Amino acid sequence: MRGPMALGGVMAATASLSLGLGLVIARRLTAPSRTRRFDLPIRAVEQDGDRQVIVLDRTHQTESPGEFTLLFPGGHWVQLSAEVLDRGSGRLARAVTATAPGFTPSADDRASWSGIYFMTPADAGLSAYDVAIPTPSGPAPAWRIDGSDSQSTRWAIHIHGLGSPRAGTLRGVQVTTDVGYTSLVVSYRNDGEGPRRGSGRSTLGATEVEDVDAAIQYAIDQGAREVVLFGWSMGAQVALQLAARPRYSRLIAGLILESPVLDWAATIKANCARTGLPAAAGLLALPWLTSPLLVHAVGLTGTIPLGDLDWIARAHELAVPTLILHGTNDGSAPSALSRELAVLRPDLVQLEIFDSDHTMTWNSDRERWRSTVAAWLTAKVTAD
Template identity: 40%
Template sequence: MNASRRAATSGASPRYAGALHAAIALLGISLGVVVTAIGAISVRVARRVVTPADRVTDTRIVDLDTSAQTVTLTRNADTELPGRYGLFTSGTLPYVKLGSVLSEDQGTVKRKLLTHVDSGAHLSPDAAFSGWYYDRPEDLQLPFRNELVGSPLGPCPAWIFPAEVDSDLWVVQVHGRGTTRAEALRAVPLFHSLGYTSMLVSYRNDGEGPRSRTGTYALGATEWRDVDAAIGHARRLGARRVVVMGWSMGGAIALQVELNSPHQDVLVGLILDSPVVDWRVVLQYQARQLRLPAPVTGMALGALGSEWAAPVARTGGAIPFDRLDGVARASELHHPILLLHSDDDGFVPSDASHDLAAARPDLVEMHTFTVARHTKLWNYDQERWSQAITEWLRRRGLTVEGEDAGN
């Protein structure tokens, strides 16, 4: 019995060991496949963060009534907002201005057209809802001129809207990720009424400024140099007090200007609309919105912040998240900051803005909105947005006396 059992055991042992080794090998291969898949997805996510992309369609035109001059859109958190907006589409017109909501149901929203659309017009159903409102400088009916700003990479086109009366007050407007300088046109009339010359700038890889070797964003880490060149250009044209206003990623760029610019003596303040203050907070939030697994998010951030991953992520170099963290570097700030952010932003969470205001209450004043969504504060509540900026500037003596704030 013992000999028989030993024989059976000795015969089963090699088979068991072989099966175990095969299972371990299979598990190792499976884990390798999973890790490789997570790595590949993470690299794709990392590339998406830094790669300039075409405008994403986020709504559809369900009905166009040219007799009533109305358009019906599929309903979402943006298209149902009160206020004035814009709509990018294709066909007869590439862009139309939208007015107030006239009616709505569970799935659609009907809005007034503020751009006249002829009866024979055809608009593509696919459309992108926008907070721009103005899409061309001519829409403002204010004098302006085109300029080229010499930046480290090459010429950056800019629009300059001169003040009505000669003044040393300038505002340099910095647009956000995936947009162009037209995003800031809606701010020009207010600053014009307060005696400012407005300069709307482009920067590397935004589709108007020069292209870097990789053609990708550095999330503010290099783009600030182009904005700093614009401040130098403004200085040569007579600017002695410069406010930098940044929208979304433009806020991250503006903060880097504040932290790094050699033109500290002419900078007098920052105004940040829906700004990126800490990229890690933003990217983690967006990853959760997309329901990305935590390992993918972690590896994507690691790839973006690593030199070794730069060739595959096409970043051109590690993204310096620590240097781009405005909260961590709050003690290095010198000039007053006005923060305007909606707690219902939906794209760039307001958490880091609140943290920055708490870290530097001596410098930072924050106005919190609700409902207004991302970079649509002007559209949603133009009066409050204008009043917040006007009062903040006037308290600091940064307006031309006798000018009334306009809308």
């Protein structure tokens, strides 16, 4: 009897470990907005001719082609050029192109690598004013930025992703402003800028969508007659949900999706693989998000309908022209799903692939990104 009993004990322990891992993954995925980690040491700050360069450890991120930002504690930032300079074994340097007013980086500072290039509308050369959107969660701060036509009835609503501030969308706001759209850069519940609700946890777009829905109503009240939704990562998930609502069939004219989350199950698996876990471990989190018996242990008040957030399964519901911008090196939201959606809906989806990581297609090739978005918007306006 000892053999079967021992085997049963091992199986029970394995099941318990699996359940525990699934809970940990679900809690981390939905965790309330946290402060940024500053885990990249500045090795040296040098003068290279007439320019300043910052020496960093050589990593997959720091050697990525394109223009990026170093974020520092206290809200300081340094913008970096695309040029990568060799500094010997394990080190590289990148030239500084701009620095936050009054800030001087120094050796032994610690920073965070980021694709967020503009911290405020003013940094992006945009004139904005603050508005508060009345949402079901409470007033949600937003930036309103009028385009070249201040009376435009064409609006673009910019929706940031999970764990990212709304400033990350300013890369796209520059383009929609140039084309003449009025832009609304929104926040939503539990994103660190919008109103806090419940435990402060994310529902992966399932309830956040209602706050962005309120932003659409604000735009309508302000004279919008045509809306393009510009969603980043989880923000793309929100945009897809809104575009599928029948009441907006004549209002939402198009979607621009940057590094979209199209299927949460595949996305969770990809993030597990990115952190060194087996991709299949992501499947262990799904019951904790979808089961009424388990979801409260995660800290959520209700289940997340992940099946309703699968836009590969719902591809037939896509009804408006859609531009997708996605990086081949995206370790968070698999670009393979964007390719699949483009194959399923070639009548509506234009897919543009970049050599970049998650939400960093702009950074990898700014000029191509901007011209692609501008051309798509201009063609859509002409077609209308």
